[in-house]
Amino acid sequence: MIRQFKAPSTLALSRSGLREMEERDVSAVTELFRRYMKRFDMVPLLEEDDTRHQFLSGRGTGGREASTGRRQGQVVWTYVVEVSYSTFLVRRNRPQLTAIP
Numbered sequence: 001m002i003r004q005f006k007a008p009s010t011l012a013l014s015r016s017g018l019r020e021m022e023e024r025d026v027s028a029v030t031e032l033f034r035r036y037m038k039r040f041d042m043v044p045l046l047e048e049d050d051t052r053h054q055f056l057s058g059r060g061t062g063g064r065e066a067s068t069g070r071r072q073g074q075v076v077w078t079y080v081v082e083v084s085y086s087t088f089l090v091r092r093n094r095p096q097l098t099a100i101p
Contacts, residue, residue, distance in 0.1 A: 019080060020078065021056065025080050026048050055078040058074065059071060
């Protein structure tokens with residue numbers, strides 16, 4: 001019998017570039033956080049060290065447990081979506097899209 005509401009074997013988020021935040025993401029996350037917070041009147045002012053502390057310090061230690069998927073002492077789960085962009089140029093004299101590598 002076919003299950004009508006079966007979940008897919010791979011999640012759409014994992015195919016879209018979702019991954020756990022790493023040290024190399026701190027500057028981009030800090031900038032993204034600053035841009036997002038500009039829409040509010042009262043905001044925390046986070047520097048890169050603050051971002052690192054808030055989002056990476058609670059990751060725990062060691063490898064992930066097979067049963068739960070968490071590390072020993074993990075209390076924070078922070079994820080980023082890695083997106084690769086293609087740049088397109090529209091030429092004015094001919095309506096043609098050209099990909100720029």
